[in-house]
Amino acid sequence: MTELAAHLAAFDRLARPGPWNYSRAHHHDGGVHGFHLVFGSMVHGDEVGSLPAMVRVLQELADGTRTYGGRATFFVGNPEAGREGQRFLESDLNRVFMDNPPDTHEGRRARLLRPILDTADVFLDLHQTIEPTRHAFYIFPFQEQGWLWARALGTTPMWVTRHPGTAFTTGAMCADEYVRALGRPGITIELSEKGFGHGGEDRAYQAITAALALADAVDAGTTTLRAAAEAQPELTFLETVHRERFVDDTLALRPGIVNFDTVRAGDVVSADGTPELVVPKDGMILFPKYPPRVDGTYKRPLPGEIYRVVAPLQGHPLELYADADR
Ligand SMILES: [Zn+2]
Structure with missing residues (x-):
């Protein structure tokens, strides 16, 4: 069994899709509050590094060593492409979250994932770069709530951003863009170079667990999103020139x-x-x-x-x- 197959099997053993009509999703309901955190792994099939972190968090939630009082959904976007070592099979999944997706493997997958994103209060999409990288970085257009979340999570100080009025690609819709269009933070993180063993797992684990802890703390009134953001250093904002x-x-x-x-x-x-x-x-x-x-x-x-x-x-x-x- 390949390393990826082993992690997918572990995910499948732990995953309980609950309300979702997609088997490679896990829905957690802590029963205390309704804040819905959504985490995406492998929206690009060969960007596998966040999957072991997701499995680790699912295991911790299952055995009670970690708690989260709200709702959280963890999904594996394109494992079929991942198994082929490909970014996608027929069309880039991270371009087809539109109202009428193409009739492709990825278009059909976007239809199954959209109901999850529809109720996301915050969406963290966990990606990796093709080539090696000197830094992890956030990459999404500026959005005030997204800025506060990204800074509060503290996963990386680098944010490649752009004017919020500029769409990524016309005629296409990314998963994070879909959530932002609904008025909620949609945050993409490039964790590391793609694959296992480049540091992506640890960064994904940090991002996921920090998000769970922050949503619980805000619900409990022990902090606010703004206070949690201000407790972390300001981000370095970069834009494409x-x-x-x-x-x-x-x-x-x-x-x-x-x-x-x-x-x-x-x-x-x-x-x-x-x-x-x-x-x-x-x-x-x-x-x-x-x-x-x-x-x-x-x-x-x-x-x-x-x-x-x-x-x-x-x-x-x-x-x-x-x-x-x-
Ligand atoms: Zn990607």
């Missing part, structure tokens, strides 16, 4: 670039013998792409961008994005 389009098969990054490598305007990041890619702005590289090649041709679909550059926001998003309806 450049996206390099992955225009064709001739492009290639030089080997060894990882997330949050520092770059300066004028730096060349392309591989020898390929069209020159010159970084236009100072910042840090994010999402460098090295898709596998077959006979000189990249695996399709080609990613939209070969890399991007992020840089610190010059000010606090509360002021910079004050025009937005949050």
Whole structure:
């Protein structure tokens, strides 16, 4: 049995879907209050690192070594793609949470997951990066309640954010975006490089257990969300300042670039013998792409961008994005 299969089997032994029409979900009801925390793992199939943390929390809730007074749902988004070592099978699950999803494996899965997200008071979507990363980071548009939750959880000080008025992709809907559209915090965390053993499990466990503890403490009146946020250091806000389009098969990054490598305007990041890619702005590289090649041709679909550059926001998003309806 593979490591993933073992963790999925452990999840299946513990999972009680309760009201949900999806077998790879666990619903917990602590009976004290109704605050519904939702945790997503493996929305991208090969981003498996949060699954062991979820299993650990389910085990603790089952044997009573951890309590949570509210409602919590834990779901495994795309284990079928995960078993194939793929991000998705037919269409990216994290793009199809729209009213009329495509009739694909992932579109059908989104239909089953949407009722869970419909009642989420906070949604934490646990992802991992393709390439190694120097930091864990939150990544979602600015939202005041999401900011308070992200800061209070303290999982990482880094947040790659953007103006809340800019949709991720038009004609697509991410899981966290779906929850934000309902007016509630939808928070995506990139825990580590994808896979087991890169630190993602520990960060996921910290994020999940901190969220459970915070929701209980707020219900008990021992703190408020704002006080819990202010007890943690302010986050470092970053935004995308450049996206390099992955225009064709001739492009290639030089080997060894990882997330949050520092770059300066004028730096060349392309591989020898390929069209020159010159970084236009100072910042840090994010999402460098090295898709596998077959006979000189990249695996399709080609990613939209070969890399991007992020840089610190010059000010606090509360002021910079004050025009937005949050
Ligand atoms: Zn992902």
